[in-house]
Amino acid sequence: MALQATTLEETYQEMADKLEGIVPDIELRYKAELVYEINKIKKERGAIILGHNYMEPALYHSVPDVVGDSLALSRKAAETDCDPIVFCGVRFMAETAKILNPDKTVLLPAKEAGCSLAASITAEDVRNLKQQFPGVPVITYINTYADVKAECDICCTSGNAAKVAESFDSDTIIFLPDEYLAANIADETDKKVIFPTLETIGNPKPGLDYQMIGWHGRCEVHEQFTVQDIENVRAQFPDVFVLAHPECSPEVVAASDYSGSTSRMIDVVRESENSRFLLMTECSMGDNITAENPDKKMVGLCSIRCPHMNQITLEDTLNALQNNERIIEVPEDIRIRAKRSLDRMLEIR
Template sequence: MKEDLVNKINKLKRERNAIILAHYYQIDEVQAIADYTGDSLGLSRKAAETDADVIVFCGVDFMAESAAILSPDKTVLLPERDAGCPMADMVTADALRKKKQEYPEATVVCYVNSSAEVKAESDVCCTSSNAIDIINAIDNDQILFVPDQNLGHYVSQQTDKEIILWEGFCITHHRVKDDSIHRVRELHPDAEILVHPECRPEVVELADFVGSTAQILKYAKQSEVKKMIIGTEMGILYQLKQDSPDKQFYFLNQGLICQNMKKTALHHVAEALEEMKYQISVDEATRTKAKEALDKMLELSK
């Protein structure tokens, strides 16, 4: 049945001139069928560059929205309509407008894990891969950073600028506590601990390496250490094993699962291509303003 689904997807993909983009947190089968897997920055770049007519975005809603913002001439499909992001829901355009009134001189830097409406209220977007570079490239010493307080705190430790934090967080990465680090150090003293900057500050402080999903993958592949403890969503294990089959990988917490990222299955991808659902669009006024923030990010992160 799985083989039939894969064949069906490949056939429909050719007929539709479609490309399948999948985040590293998707289930193994979806990552395997994708034309390109990546983190938020890599997927944003691929969505902006593709000459396909249809983009099937295997991720969560804000990612598909970003693709629609960057490629308005493409048809963007989100295979699982209910794949959202709790952190993105922690900031709204109205709330951000009110906060901007409190800090009228601040440059608003918006993590891509946010809605199109929030991006439209921002000056520039960033990802966990490029947040430090983006903020250091801004000609302003006061930054309003939304919505991830943990990533914002991490960036604040790498710059002299004033970072005003929004009180949002990733519920998956936020589950990891510093006592997990202490326990795993005792159990695996020969292992390196690699964590995502969406983790709590006290967890980040104790890690051997801190980086985005793509940066964790790169580090793990290049490291001579054969045992690693990972502090990010478990979907990354698929690519870790592809890159380094000779290494051992463990996770800091068994709760490192994003249920929204796991909603998309192979049959959803097939149905999306067959029925051309669920199409993601952004109204033109919002899209134009949000695109300025995304374009600025791509410009500054080259």
């Protein structure tokens, strides 16, 4: 969360108090200068900075006014009066803020912070599915671009996916685009999931009892975690408590002690009596939790990183605020339809 410091020296000191042992002093001194400038210009411009849980520790603990997962940040984006909104996250998140705030300037501090899930499906793919399964409600994960959201009935996040799926009085739902999240939600809600292939699109198998129709999108980070990773870590640290994001495979989720959104994972670690944790998610989050809970030990599988989230730096955040870069735009006809899907999700508590 944003620092309260009003001078450069106070900024450095507040950062050192939070991040000692996590960020080396030489880097802290350099980053404190950037943080001081960002917080100063943010105040002058009446801006708000939203920061995803995957941001690197010096940024995460120093400049965002709100931190959280996609759901928490979407809610904040819907409520804020501040302008501009700087989104320290990836492009689909900044688009979400723009969809909810058409009259405000939304800035993404990286040229191209994409997402393998968002890139896995197009609006035309959704239109084809709707043609194949007419009348079946379509749920899309928030990790999609605005034109895909515009084709769907409702959005969901990993934090509310099961609730959203259960909100439909329908035996069959289309759930896009994360194959693993769909399978995990199918397990949780006692549904069965099938995946249309190139052969079955437009030519569904007769008599098949569809309940959940998925898509073959995957998160390039979470798909890499394996059950063997968990077994290796448990062999070395038998006391470890394992938390997996639901974008991991169902096998990894089943081998873990807990599965939930990034915000829920943070809460579970904070409230747990265990002292050692393995997080099956982006590695930066472990450092962010350690900074707030110095008594908890995190085991990180840090060779697996999100190349998109890691594009957001303090340097680019400062540049975004100073030069109004990079402005996110969504065509109005798409925005209106995408907002319907987001509003329906935000109504579900």
